[in-house]
Ligand SMILES: [Ca+2]
Ligand SMILES: [Ca+2]
Ligand SMILES: [Ca+2]
């Protein structure tokens with residue numbers, strides 16, 4: 017299934033080390049916390065020794081000669097040399113063999129065009145990102161003969177003695193106990209029971225599922241027991257500790273009331289059958305659940321003040337937008353005003369989308385709002401928002417003034433007209449080239465048939481290119497899609513996208529979930545040419561749970577402070593790498609790292625090594 021191997025060799029900035037060691041991953045805390053000597057601790061990766069062989073080559077050549085083995089033959093080529101652009105398509109050689117089925121019947125059932133999401137998470141705690149891929153179901157009788165299941169792929173990342181990285185995904189669904197049956201939409205991840213093993217929440221058209229990670233490679237489905245077995249139709253969800261009690265709560269974004277048997281067909285002016293617009297259906301109420309600590313949740317949607325105001329939610333991201341230390345929530349609604357739920361610090365939220373300037377486009381229009389992410393693109397210390405929209409609308413950039421008030425600068429930033437031809441879904445702020453400025457990627461695909469593709473007898477005539485925008489550092493973005501490589505020239509029906517460092521080489525890679533098509537693995541070929549800081553932020557509790565929502569300030573001499581956060585949410589229907597990866601450009605100076613923990617405490621570290629991942633345990637700074 018995976019005859020080829022994807023390899024990335026150590027480079028100027030990439031420490032290499034021996035096979036079997038945990039490359040580029042160290043614990044800053046040594047004998048303390050989860051990096052300590054507790055022999056009973058379940059984490060495999062903590063027991064791995066750190067044997068680092070640092071490449072001494074000072075040129076990029078050290079990273080330009082890697083090996084790809086196929087069928088016993090070894091082909092020498094590097095990820096950089098193989099790529100004429102910024103990303104390579106490593107789908108086949110990594111073994112991520114998955115094709116989404118949207119269950120279409122020719123009846124233009126609306127849910128056909130909404131999924132699938134992707135999750136990147138380290139379910140087995142061996143310090144590499146594994147992948148969960150959401151599958152559809154037949155939407156009409158008798159159209160699909162074999163059972164369709166979402167799949168879990170384990171990342172068996174290994175390192176050759178020369179530092180070569182080999183990414184190989186192995187389908188472990190059957191042994192994992194994950195057995196999805198509903199029509200899958202998306203996935204979100206978070207360790208809801210604080211045992212150090214990240215859990216999985218699967219959204220669906222139908223009943224959602226909560227898979228508790230049992231720490232032995234298996235999962236147990238407990239949504240009903242936990243009280244989060246929403247039915248209806250949900251797409252994006254997010255774990256967030258909104259009351260700062262140290263337990264992750266859950267927001268489940270709901271989309272539309274759709275009933276297959278009560279959905280009249282829709283037609284274009286030409287008389288041709290088309291997918292109905294979302295305005296054909298009523299929005300469904302999104303849900304907020306409070307974690308009761310004993311493995312169960314309480315629905316607090318009404319108590320939190322969120323019951324009355326809701327739109328058709330597609331994208332969800334959590335961040336502290338007004339800088340008061342309490343996590344807030346941004347919801348991208350389809351055709352309705354987007355919502356900015358500001359945490360009132362008393363268990364309630366207040367939607368200030370309209371007042372804050374983050375609900376509409378700069379021309380006062382409520383757009384389609386699919387993918388969303390928050391990030392500090394202008395390095396002024398606050399969380400800015402990017403939202404993807406429909407073809408003809410253009411995507412939106414909301415720039416935060418630090419207080420949670422936003423100015424829409426899509427056109428000025430160069431993001432309005434360049435995105436007009438595209439229907440964007442998955443997206444993220446990510447520093448593709450690790451120069452310290454957050455760039456943007458969108459994965460695209462329309463929701464109505466593209467005439468030119470229909471005329472060409474394309475079986476999936478919704479396909480579009482992906483786009484990359486480089487942050488110039490001056491409030492503007494350049495469309496550099498043409499530099500991104502052949503995989504960015506190809507057409508797909510892009511929906512979910514998960515962002516994370518799949519090969520642990522210090523740059524952000526991507527898994528793209530395509531509707532009714534093959535999932536793609538895009539490996540970053542340029543980020544690790546610069547220096548970087550990799551942080552895993554965890555609790556001091558025995559479990560060492562990922563501290564979603566923790567904010568990091570990277571303080572540099574004579575350069576702007578870089579503000580980032582630990583998050584898994586954002587994008588569209590997907591879950592991202594919860595580690596924090598910070599691009600440092602050409603600088604080899606070790607910066608100071610200040611962490612604002614989700615409970616409000618602040619700590620600072622001065623000796624965090626660069627060009628590798630370090631675990632920072634709350635309470636362990638010296
Ligand atoms: Ca793993
Ligand atoms: Ca857990
Ligand atoms: Ca900002």
Ligand SMILES: [Ca+2]
Nearest residue numbers: 517519521523
């Ligand atoms: Ca990478």
